[in-house]
Amino acid sequence: MSFISYLINGISLGSVYAIIALGYTMVYGIAKMLNFAHGDVIMIGAYTVLTLLTGAGVNPWIAVLIGMATCTVLGMLIEKVAYKPLRNASSSLAVLITAIGVSYLLQNTALLVFGADTKSFINFIPVPSVSMAQRELTITGTTIVTIVACLVIMCGLMLFVNKTKPGRAMKAVSEDRGAAQLMGVNVNATISLTFAIGSGLAAVAGVLLCSAYPSLTPYTGAMPGIKAFVAAVFGGIGSIPGAMIGGILLGIIETLGKAYISSQVADAIVFAVLIVVLLVKPTGLFGKNIQEKV
Amino acid sequence: MKINILKTMNKTTKSNTITYLLVAVVYLVVQLLVSTGNISSLMKGLLVPLCVYAIAAISLNLVVGISGELSLGHAGFMCVGAYSSAFFSVYVGEGMPELLRFILAILVGAGVAAVFGILIGIPVLKLRGDYLAIVTLAFGEIIKNLMNVMYIGRDSKGLHFSVKDTTSLNLEADGQVIVKGALGITGTPKDSTFTIGIVLLLIALFIILNLVNSRSGRAIMAIRDNRIAAESVGINVTKYKLMAFSISAALAGVAGVLYAHNLSTLTVKKFDYNTSILILVFVVLGGIGNIRGSMIAAVILTVLPEVLRGLSDYRMLIYAVVLIAMMLFNWAPAAINWKAKIKAKFKNKNAKEAE
Numbered sequence: 001m002s003f004i005s006y007l008i009n010g011i012s013l014g015s016v017y018a019i020i021a022l023g024y025t026m027v028y029g030i031a032k033m034l035n036f037a038h039g040d041v042i043m044i045g046a047y048t049v050l051t052l053l054t055g056a057g058v059n060p061w062i063a064v065l066i067g068m069a070t071c072t073v074l075g076m077l078i079e080k081v082a083y084k085p086l087r088n089a090s091s092s093l094a095v096l097i098t099a100i101g102v103s104y105l106l107q108n109t110a111l112l113v114f115g116a117d118t119k120s121f122i123n124f125i126p127v128p129s130v131s132m133a134q135r136e137l138t139i140t141g142t143t144i145v146t147i148v149a150c151l152v153i154m155c156g157l158m159l160f161v162n163k164t165k166p167g168r169a170m171k172a173v174s175e176d177r178g179a180a181q182l183m184g185v186n187v188n189a190t191i192s193l194t195f196a197i198g199s200g201l202a203a204v205a206g207v208l209l210c211s212a213y214p215s216l217t218p219y220t221g222a223m224p225g226i227k228a229f230v231a232a233v234f235g236g237i238g239s240i241p242g243a244m245i246g247g248i249l250l251g252i253i254e255t256l257g258k259a260y261i262s263s264q265v266a267d268a269i270v271f272a273v274l275i276v277v278l279l280v281k282p283t284g285l286f287g288k289n290i291q292e293k294v
Numbered sequence: 295m296k297i298n299i300l301k302t303m304n305k306t307t308k309s310n311t312i313t314y315l316l317v318a319v320v321y322l323v324v325q326l327l328v329s330t331g332n333i334s335s336l337m338k339g340l341l342v343p344l345c346v347y348a349i350a351a352i353s354l355n356l357v358v359g360i361s362g363e364l365s366l367g368h369a370g371f372m373c374v375g376a377y378s379s380a381f382f383s384v385y386v387g388e389g390m391p392e393l394l395r396f397i398l399a400i401l402v403g404a405g406v407a408a409v410f411g412i413l414i415g416i417p418v419l420k421l422r423g424d425y426l427a428i429v430t431l432a433f434g435e436i437i438k439n440l441m442n443v444m445y446i447g448r449d450s451k452g453l454h455f456s457v458k459d460t461t462s463l464n465l466e467a468d469g470q471v472i473v474k475g476a477l478g479i480t481g482t483p484k485d486s487t488f489t490i491g492i493v494l495l496l497i498a499l500f501i502i503l504n505l506v507n508s509r510s511g512r513a514i515m516a517i518r519d520n521r522i523a524a525e526s527v528g529i530n531v532t533k534y535k536l537m538a539f540s541i542s543a544a545l546a547g548v549a550g551v552l553y554a555h556n557l558s559t560l561t562v563k564k565f566d567y568n569t570s571i572l573i574l575v576f577v578v579l580g581g582i583g584n585i586r587g588s589m590i591a592a593v594i595l596t597v598l599p600e601v602l603r604g605l606s607d608y609r610m611l612i613y614a615v616v617l618i619a620m621m622l623f624n625w626a627p628a629a630i631n632w633k634a635k636i637k638a639k640f641k642n643k644n645a646k647e648a649e
Binding site: 034082085086088089090091093094095096097098100101102104105107108109111112226229230233262264265267268271272274275278279282283284 | 358364417420421425427428429431432433435436439440442443457567571574575578579582607608610611613614615617618621622624625626627628629
């Protein structure tokens, strides 16, 4: 029974990674950049929701909506101020370092505004725990909500990208920016929209992450951010189902590694599996293999 | 034609000479300040770390700038070099003259880091771009995690290894634990000095600058600019990429050795992902492929937070803002055009005045 409960915990953690990875993968697919500040947007989202809950006593659902709105605006602002001027820079590394700068900026702003002490997040998810198999297996409400949220978000994103006009514009921009522009797609607006969606999802991920692991510091977002990046690469960066599968696999490997091998080397196992996957399939599990033309 | 080649040769020689001279002048100025007592103890403590970061930055520039691959695990190589050399120094202890022990420690650190460089380099060659970045990142994290749980001790029977704790080493009564897991290695002799740091920096510069201007260096840059074209003129891509990667790893190992022998306690905390990123920031800010630039950036960005220490809480915030602003100013096409315009204006003015 304990194996199944570890597995479910792994899927739950993986679902959070998957939601973060979706933001990473969409931004990578469309803007061709690794947004290292994505993890810190999660942290800002979690702080916003926590402040609204404890400070203003806002209804939890409204708090989450405001948190999402805050992160959406923040994401678009970051894109506009820090990334857009570098879009046509001669080296793609320039925008990467700027993203790192933004990451430091967000962390240190949070440090000044919210303080360095660990804040404990209030779990407000109203779903009760479920007991199964003569009470040997308990699934918490947070776990259920996390997994359901992840599935809903993925399906919603798939529908959005494939069925709606702005979604198809995203696909077009990710395939060929120049051609998309010639066909009348507003590239700037599309990239801005991508950042908006990715950052909005980051707020959701922040709330879910902190509901499951209720300690919040200005550095909370950094490690899940890196893990989600790994998950996105794992599944094939740029692919939406890939990010989802990659995230969940990563969560399962991490949780099982912690449970059965050693909590200290669990991360090492995750990264070692990643290296093996990339060696066997260099573009990730669901990545498209693009043939180089001369 | 011949004169042309001579001209360009002179240009690189000139540029290299400036780089060496710059280091020498900085060294002399600092020595002068130290001997006249005009330097704060805070800055004195920064001298060896400055050399460490400068070596790390120029070695990463070999991979990022010259070979054109993004590496996010440079601190991992520093960690390997630091640990292996510190282990060597503690193991040898007083059994050797200080200088000889340190020279051997440097060779050990560089050698072990180079071996890891080759081990990582082989899979790296199959991957492109951002996938390579993630493998190096993964490597850095794996090294950090493994070092954190490693215990090595020795007694009369030889070496004992464990990944659990000190008691499971089963040492005899006279045994000595050398590597203590998360506590790292303690009692490393403090062999690093500013002079040795500068000498190592000059050696690293010499290796990199000569490599860049050699046949191999040109091959590496040809692969960076166009892999397929380079391959089709008969350049062995695997060999040259591996060469750049392993030399860079070895020099990062040297930086690690210098770091390990500067403090008596060595833990893996210092070699995490953030350190890799910090070194990458030096490289990109100083100019990708510009060896001298990355050295200067390393010095400025290491000193900057210390200078800003008076601003306490705000210093990292200012650091972040300065970093973003400098990146935008240096790399944004709009800013580059604007700078070119200003330059052209000045030139026009000067030309008019000359008339």
